[in-house]
Amino acid sequence: MRVDVETLVRKSIKKAARYKFDKHHESQARTIFKALEKKHGKTDPVNLRLADTYAQEVLGDARYAPWLRVYTAFTGTFKEGWIPDNYYGTVVVPRMKGLYGDISGLKSLSNIIFSSDTFPDIAYFVNGLFFTANHIAVPESEVEDLVFANSEKIVFKLDSSFQGKGILFFNRQTFNVDTIKSLGNGVIQRFIVQHPLFNDFASNAVATLRVTSVVDDAGLISIRACFLRLGRVADTHIQPDREICVPVDISSGKLYAQGYLPDWMALDEHPDSKIKFDGISVPAFPECVGVVLELHKKIPFARCVGWDLTVDKNGSVQVLEWNAEHNDVKFGEATQGPCFTDLKWERLRPLSKT
Known part of the structure; x- marks a missing residue:
């Protein structure tokens, strides 16, 4: 039987990434769980068993239990329909978004998709070229005047810069075209007062x-x-x-x-x-x-x-x-959830098992 080495390697990489993802979430959840119990005392073991059972029998795997335990410790009870953050990332996101x-x-696509002036985009740097917010190429010599035409301070955000990472601030004195080029693709936005x-x-x-x-x-x-x-x-x-x-x-x-x-x-x-x-x-x-x-x-x-x-x-x-992509749902689930019970996300299963 012929062995498809490339497929085996891909599966192995995917499995390792999934393991790392779940271990990260488990560690984060356990840290918060310990902090909550230190502050508020031990969580009712009956509710914790309900969380563990729900993870295994409804969601399909015990690895989803840690965030359910956090939600339970946070609220003092267990609620059916809660979506653990790692279940959201590995099951819901691929099936509901792809x-x-x-x-x-990809920051430069926002204006193309939405055509909305609610985005404070001034310019984009993509694949070696600068563009206006309307995606018209701009010579490097004109970029500084463009971005500071109506703003004393600007913000540069790298593509895929979420959770405060990849964000830099510039004024005319600190702005440099070569610096932006060295950082990579992203959007230049006016600073919001x-x-x-x-x-x-x-x-x-x-x-x-x-x-x-x-x-x-x-x-x-x-x-x-x-x-x-x-x-x-x-x-x-x-x-x-x-x-x-x-x-x-x-x-x-x-x-x-x-x-x-x-x-x-x-x-x-x-x-x-x-x-x-x-x-x-x-x-x-x-x-x-x-x-x-x-x-x-x-x-x-x-x-x-x-x-x-x-x-x-x-x-x-x-x-x-x-x-x-994987937008945060855990804080909303704990404080305002279950937020998605009518969507039956708990019935979803991974696209493929690894």
Whole structure:
């Protein structure tokens, strides 16, 4: 029998990547679980057994139990329908997005897909060429004047730059065409001066609203989760290992009374500005929701998208990024979920076993 070496190698690489992915999630979940139990005491073992059983019998594998255990420890009970983050990444993402999800990592395509002025894109650098936001090639000698024509400060984001990575800030004095070229493909955006309400929390890092939208089996688009990401006083932009996440009521736009540190420890005020979360509403929240619903209509093939928005000083909605790859669902599931029970994602199985 002929052995297809190339196929065997690919399967081996895929299996190793899957193992690494699951071990990373297991480690992250266990760290948070220990922190929660240290703070709140032991979780009811009956609920933990329900989580373990659900992972094995409903989702199909015990490796999905760690995040279910975190959700259980966080809420104090077990809820059927929860989607563990590693199950989302390995099962839901391939089946509900496929290659269409990967498109969101290519920053220069946003204007082509959406044709929306809600994106603060000024220019793109792609494969050795600079382009305007309308994808017209620009000589290198004209790039600086283009990007600073209406902005004193700009942001450069590399393709596939998510979670605060691959983001740099420039003004005229620090900007250099050769530096951009050395970094790689990406988008140049104008720097957003955020709404005063966000500025009061932390003035340096632009606060972002993470909105998760889905396309159901009837093709209808809806919002399933939302939280506000706030930076710390010394941060130039949101850092995942330092951010404060505050759930937002998707029906009203009001912040929950408590926000959470990266280790999921609760707090009722921003640790730097000391502003309390309770009673505050996100500015222009209906407009934020409206923008997300309209934009998702233009890329419905990716059936779950995480949108990073902000509201500027004039009250206008600005879309900073969209993530149709493995957008974070674990925080929304723990604080607002189960968010996807009607979609029956728990019945999905991997496209292929490794």
